[in-house]
Amino acid sequence: MTYLSRLIVALSVVMAFGLIAPQVQAQVNPTQSSVNEDAMFQALGGDSAVVSGRVTIPDRGAGTLISPDNKAWAALQGRTLHTLSIWAVIGMVALLTVFYLIRGKIRVDSGLSGRTILRFNWIERFAHWTLASTFIILALTGLNLIIGKSVILPIFGEAAFGTLSAYGKIAHNYLAWPFMASLVMIVLLWIIHNIPDKVDLVWIKQAGGLLKKGVHPPARKFNAGQKFIFWAVVIGGAGLSYTGIMMLFPAEAGAQADWQFYQIVHALIAAALSAIVIAHIYIGSVGMEGAFDAMGSGEVDENWAKEHHSLWVEEVKATQKRNTTQVTTPAE
């Protein structure tokens, strides 16, 4: 084949493709190959995907177009947590009522001695009552946000309930800070008395003598039950504080899903801790004779102390004796 004939063949091949090629391209409509909602969701990972794009406004977060997972959180918050919170409170109150009907008020078996012994000094009582009063308001206003619409709204009507909840929100946001401050105080004051030890095992084995009259397992300043309350409040309170701060400052929390996670954890801890604290309030007031004085005047009856905190009484007596000996012994 000559050079010329090769060139002709080559040119004709190029021309043939050159004529066909534009026709093939012309059949593709560029606007057809656009993003498609269903395909996009599948590509991004199904229903839990988040479709987002670009916006021309400064709020970059507005670029999130569709996040179907928010509905899952809505169902959890609106229904599951609502039911759970109601049952946490009702369940504990019912349990305590049954306990009261069976066991009655726990009396001081050996009767009141009339002599008192200092159990909590003023700073311990101040920390306790700051924590207690803020917790109660926080618990009630928090509970109102979850179950108020089905419990309080029907009684007060929408307008009054809205006003009440608005003040409740403000109270919740601001009282969180003294709550956290007193939580730190409680830790500093009492952590040394709340380290679990062998004495607690005996106490737990005998169920603290709560179920049977006349049973009084030994205990130091705090028995195993009180240690449980302490750690529940400290750990639960710390969890509430952390998640609460994240909810107060959503920009710190991160994405929406992170905030939703913090909200669920916050509500779950709150429900559990509220139930525990209801039991704590019960045993510290109507449930046990002589118990309230510990946090009321700070002075408890000696017989009460001997029954519930035998080792602690011995420690206090020993310290007192040592102190008096030191004072009465004249200097040589």
Next chain:
Amino acid sequence: MARMKFLCDADRCIECQACVTACKNEHEVPWGINRRRVVTINDGLPGERSVSMACMHCTDAPCAEVCPVACFYTTDDGVVLHNKDTCIGCGYCSYACPFGAPQYPQTANFGTRGKMDKCTYCSGGPEPDMSQAEYVKYGANRLAEGKLPLCAEMCSTKALLAGDGDIIADIYRERVVTRGYGSGAWGWRTAYGDTVTV
């Protein structure tokens, strides 16, 4: 009664932002609040699409589910509205909404949220229709005047459709059949449980 819905035909939207501007102007929406916005997906890539998005007025609205003070209500037209007198500005609805509709004015220090504001489907709030009190809180009530939302009414390419869900779905379906393609009724599956199938 009609079941009012929005449908944005992304194959027609030219991202002109006129719907956003119309909404802000019609309702005197405060600075920083966007009841409607246009989001561009795959921006700068071949086949990018823009979607105009506002409150979709969901069936079983998740915002209403989480609202601690139950300030949401659904009208006979299927429009999801809320009562600003009851709203406590907790922000829960913004975390429940799949479309980022709820907006909040900053009212006090530390970015404290004010009462929530969102698209009303141009149908005001619980106050008497077309009253001054209603206009101040929620903006114009075009539905009460027998008109559709302004964003859709003045859309230059008729990309944004508003009206009875069945009717606008039919319009969209016809368009898809005629031109041979469609990127879908964005948000419908999430808001109403079912998308527009052709």
